[in-house]
Amino acid sequence: VCKGMVVSGSAIEECIINTLLGLSKNEKFLHQKERLLDKLKTQANPVKSEFDDEKKKLILDEKKLVEVRTTLLEKLESKIIDDAVFMERFDENKRQLDYIRNRISELASQGEEINLQEIALQTSYDDLCNLPAMWPHLADLEKQEKLRSIINQVIVNYDKNTKNIQLGLELFVDSADAKKRDKFHFVVIPGRRDRGSLRRQA
Numbered sequence: 001v002c003k004g005m006v007v008s009g010s011a012i013e014e015c016i017i018n019t020l021l022g023l024s025k026n027e028k029f030l031h032q033k034e035r036l037l038d039k040l041k042t043q044a045n046p047v048k049s050e051f052d053d054e055k056k057k058l059i060l061d062e063k064k065l066v067e068v069r070t071t072l073l074e075k076l077e078s079k080i081i082d083d084a085v086f087m088e089r090f091d092e093n094k095r096q097l098d099y100i101r102n103r104i105s106e107l108a109s110q111g112e113e114i115n116l117q118e119i120a121l122q123t124s125y126d127d128l129c130n131l132p133a134m135w136p137h138l139a140d141l142e143k144q145e146k147l148r149s150i151i152n153q154v155i156v157n158y159d160k161n162t163k164n165i166q167l168g169l170e171l172f173v174d175s176a177d178a179k180k181r182d183k184f185h186f187v188v189i190p191g192r193r194d195r196g197s198l199r200r201q202a
Contacts (some may be wrong), residue, residue, distance in 0.1 A: 007156060007165055007189075011084075011165075011189055012154075012156065012167060012189070014073045014149070015167050015187050015189050016151070016154065016167070016169060017135075019169055019185060019187050020128065020131055020147075020150060020151075020169075021131060021132055021135070023128065023171075023185065024128050024129055024130075024132055025132065030129060032163060033091060033125055033173045034125070034127075036122055036173065036176065037125055037173070037176075038175060038178055040118070040121065041118060043180075044114050044117075044118060047114065048111055048114055048115075051107045051110060052062045052111070055104060055108070055111075056103050057106045058100050058103055058107075059104065061096075061100055061103070062097065062100045062101065065093055065096055065097050065100065066097070069090070069092055069093050069097075072086060072089055072090055072093065082141045119174060120149075120172065121147075121172060121176055123149055124149050124150050124171065124172040125173050126192055127146050127149045127150050128150050128171070128173070131146065131150070134146070149172075150171055150172065151169060151170070151171060151172070152172045152174070152175045153170045154167065154168065154169055154170075155167075155168040155170075155184065156168075162188075164188050164189060165188070165189040166186055166187075166188055166189075167182035167186065167188070167189055168185070168186050168187075169184060169185045169186075169187070170183050170184050170185075171183075171185070172202060173182045
């Protein structure tokens with residue numbers, strides 16, 4: 001027997017929207033998030049700089065190895081080295097080139113991932129800040145997209161003692177704060193059985 005719960009979607013949606021609209025006007029909260037984003041960008045810059053430096057060095061090494069490969073081929077054609085020596089050196093050259101090219105691809109992906117994370121967090125923060133002005137003018141699908149850009153996850157719990165629903169919102173800008181233990185914004189939705197907002201499900 002399932003002893004879960006059925007909660008009115010409209011009640012949850014109303015609570016989520018009101019909570020976000022309240023946060024979007026909370027200057028203290030917005031200032032904290034702005035400082036967090038600035039800090040994350042500052043922390044990311046040295047990492048990206050290290051990636052760029054290593055990538056430049058690897059590109060130079062790749063160029064040298066390609067030149068060595070060309071020289072090996074010329075020596076083989078000129079009969080300066082025999083086939084066995086050529087294959088040994090060529091295989092080693094190929095192994096080094098493969099490693100360098102794979103590493104260059106890894107660094108490019110890691111750098112791109114950092115950039116995308118920064119953009120996603122900034123977009124989430126901007127959408128939250130601009131929500132009150134935009135909300136009345138958005139179509140349903142646009143509202144859905146905006147909420148998805150702001151909210152990381154939603155949890156819903158039922159309190160048997162108070163017969164209330166506890167709604168927890170975790171925003172993307174909160175999930176980025178490594179030092180923040182409790183990353184949820186909790187709101188209580190009073191049980192309204194007469195209106196069908198909460199009923200037990202068998």
